[in-house]
Amino acid sequence: MTEHQNPLLPVVALSGGPRLIADIGATHARFALETSVGHFEHVQVLPCADYAGIVPLIKSYLLQVPNVKIQHAAFAIANPVDGDAVQMTNRDWRFSIESVRREFGLYTLLIVNDFTALAMALPQLRANDILQIGGEAPVAKSVIGVLGPGTGLGVSGLIPTADGFVTLGSEGGHVNFAPCDEREYGVLRFAWKEWQHVSAERLISGPGIELIYRALAQLQGQPDVAISSRDIVEKAVHDQDALCMEVIEVFCGMLGSFAANLAVTLGALGGIYIGGGIVPRILSLFKQSQFRQRFEAKGRFSQYLRQIPVYVITTQIPAFYGVSAILSEHLRGKSGDNGLLDRIQQILPELTPAEKRVASLVLDNPRTVLNEAIAEIARLADVSQPTVIRFCRSLGFAGLADFKLKFASSLTGTIPVRHSQVRRSDSTHDLSAKVIDNTVSAILSFRDQLEVHAIEHALSLLRQARKIEFYAMGNARAVALDGQHKFFRFRIPTANYGDAHLFMMAAEILGPGDVVIAVSNSGKLPEIVKAAEVALKSGASVIAIAPQQSPLGKLATVCLAVNHTEDNATFLSMISRILQLLLIDILAVGLSMDNASANVVAESGRISQLLISHLDN
Numbered sequence: 001m002t003e004h005q006n007p008l009l010p011v012v013a014l015s016g017g018p019r020l021i022a023d024i025g026a027t028h029a030r031f032a033l034e035t036s037v038g039h040f041e042h043v044q045v046l047p048c049a050d051y052a053g054i055v056p057l058i059k060s061y062l063l064q065v066p067n068v069k070i071q072h073a074a075f076a077i078a079n080p081v082d083g084d085a086v087q088m089t090n091r092d093w094r095f096s097i098e099s100v101r102r103e104f105g106l107y108t109l110l111i112v113n114d115f116t117a118l119a120m121a122l123p124q125l126r127a128n129d130i131l132q133i134g135g136e137a138p139v140a141k142s143v144i145g146v147l148g149p150g151t152g153l154g155v156s157g158l159i160p161t162a163d164g165f166v167t168l169g170s171e172g173g174h175v176n177f178a179p180c181d182e183r184e185y186g187v188l189r190f191a192w193k194e195w196q197h198v199s200a201e202r203l204i205s206g207p208g209i210e211l212i213y214r215a216l217a218q219l220q221g222q223p224d225v226a227i228s229s230r231d232i233v234e235k236a237v238h239d240q241d242a243l244c245m246e247v248i249e250v251f252c253g254m255l256g257s258f259a260a261n262l263a264v265t266l267g268a269l270g271g272i273y274i275g276g277g278i279v280p281r282i283l284s285l286f287k288q289s290q291f292r293q294r295f296e297a298k299g300r301f302s303q304y305l306r307q308i309p310v311y312v313i314t315t316q317i318p319a320f321y322g323v324s325a326i327l328s329e330h331l332r333g334k335s336g337d338n339g340l341l342d343r344i345q346q347i348l349p350e351l352t353p354a355e356k357r358v359a360s361l362v363l364d365n366p367r368t369v370l371n372e373a374i375a376e377i378a379r380l381a382d383v384s385q386p387t388v389i390r391f392c393r394s395l396g397f398a399g400l401a402d403f404k405l406k407f408a409s410s411l412t413g414t415i416p417v418r419h420s421q422v423r424r425s426d427s428t429h430d431l432s433a434k435v436i437d438n439t440v441s442a443i444l445s446f447r448d449q450l451e452v453h454a455i456e457h458a459l460s461l462l463r464q465a466r467k468i469e470f471y472a473m474g475n476a477r478a479v480a481l482d483g484q485h486k487f488f489r490f491r492i493p494t495a496n497y498g499d500a501h502l503f504m505m506a507a508e509i510l511g512p513g514d515v516v517i518a519v520s521n522s523g524k525l526p527e528i529v530k531a532a533e534v535a536l537k538s539g540a541s542v543i544a545i546a547p548q549q550s551p552l553g554k555l556a557t558v559c560l561a562v563n564h565t566e567d568n569a570t571f572l573s574m575i576s577r578i579l580q581l582l583l584i585d586i587l588a589v590g591l592s593m594d595n596a597s598a599n600v601v602a603e604s605g606r607i608s609q610l611l612i613s614h615l616d617n
Contacts, residue, residue: 115148131311132309132310153173154173180254222243462587518545
């Protein structure tokens with residue numbers, strides 16, 4: 001399989017180019033490039049056992065696809081994810097998420113639990129991606145349970161909220177296994193010989209199928225022969241072996257009881273979804289097995305379970321949709337308490353015209369709404385006071401006071417990465433807050449997307465530079481001047497030019513070992529681009545502080561990208577200038593650390609010489 005497209009999703013281009021998506025299990029890893037929303041190309045399945053770790057696994061995939069610049073990636077992994085360090089449970093792989101991100105020069109790398117990703121995929125599945133096994137219609141806006149036997153037993157869930165679902169992080173596969181009849185008790189006693197604690201995952205999984213086979217063979221007086229789960233499944237499906245068919249029957253019964261426990265624990269009236277690699281392979285036997293009977297066998301709660309539908313996920317790449325959704329939400333800055341403004345944007349189509357006017361006031365003048373009484377908010381939005389209350393309740397709040405409490409936390413907590421347009425009608429309060437918030441948001445976004453490899457490349461050029469020249473025009477000249485003053489302090493010959501004629505003259509007499517730092521908001525000024533071309537022909541290196549895809553950015557030896565866009569027709573490029581100054585500071589600090597180390601070495605040498613002289617005397 002090389003391409004997959006969900007026809008229910010519109011073709012929407014992704015900002016930042018293709019995204020690297022992966023579902024990494026203990027046995028196989030599935031990779032793809034998401035080129036538009038829900039459109040996955042170059043889908044490849046790689047055996048994990050062939051690779052010593054996640055880095056060589058990713059490199060192997062990237063060697064097989066077109067050489068495109070990937071900025072954002074997200075992987076589902078069959079493992080708990082808690083912090084930066086990941087130690088896989090079912091494979092001897094250990095890695096740092098940040099180290100992997102740096103290794104591949106990614107702006108973003110998310111690692112999530114595979115069943116969290118599977119849960120997030122459920123709202124996007126089509127009718128032919130699933131097969132219903134009993135039950136009635138799901139109850140709308142209800143909890144959904146997810147489980148899946150494969151190399152292990154994954155468990156998750158979806159909890160409904162006002163604007164979608166929240167995934168439930170769970171390691172529910174490790175609860176104690178509970179037998180339901182004498183045969184299963186015999187299997188459990190057999191398992192106890194190997195493990196003091198027998199979890200559900202020990203039996204309801206691929207390795208569990210092998211253990212059930214050995215246990216039933218012993219109970220029936222047959223030889224305890226090692227056989228793989230794949231072979232057991234093949235023999236059972238093709239009706240070649242009575243013992244293998246009994247193993248699958250026992251497995252399906254155990255799965256039915258476990259799924260029922262999950263359903264009553266979560267109150268999963270939205271249904272139970274079964275993923276993983278095993279059940280789709282035994283689907284013909286599964287539909288005829290005791291699974292549904294065991295699912296409903298809950299005594300007084302049988303009627304409760306009888307209404308809950310169970311779905312088998314039959315599509316081969318469900319986790320791709322979930323990983324894609326998680327990555328998209330992350331890049332939109334929707335996560336956390338700061339998603340309230342995003343929630344308002346989301347529900348706009350559902351609001352009445354009057355409520356939309358309140359929403360527009362909140363989005364355009366957040367602090368005015370936060371500070372004013374309900375009468376003034378109603379006047380500014382040209383609505384009645386009850387309309388303001390209805391708007392707050394549409395978001396799930398009891399009233400305006402409840403909304404303001406949450407809204408204040410949203411605005412004063414961690415700054416969300418978003419841009420609030422400064423308008424001529426803004427009050428001084430809102431104008432000031434927007435300028436500050438926009439700047440902080442841009443800096444945080446800039447930090448997350450900083451290309452570390454480019455910084456390291458630029459520093460390596462500057463460390464060896466004989467001479468550094470700064471070229472800039474207009475507003476960018478202040479940045480170039482700041483850089484020239486900072487770098488001169490490191491005893492490096494520096495110069496700063498802001499005239500097109502002087503650019504050309506200076507560039508023509510440069511040579512190998514010289515470095516030009518060209519600063520441009522647009523990266524399109526012909527004078528600077530031409531001077532950079534001349535400098536490169538003279539043998540010098542060019543570091544561009546400009547947009548990545550601009551002519552100057554593409555031409556330079558290395559580009560330190562500032563891709564922030566602003567309304568330059570109305571306002572000065574305030575934020576871009578601050579981001580450019582930050583890059584100058586990063587380079588200056590990097591050079592100062594080298595300079596400090598050199599001073600330490602020189603001082604150590606001087607002290608050593610004094611000691612030697614003292615000893616000689």
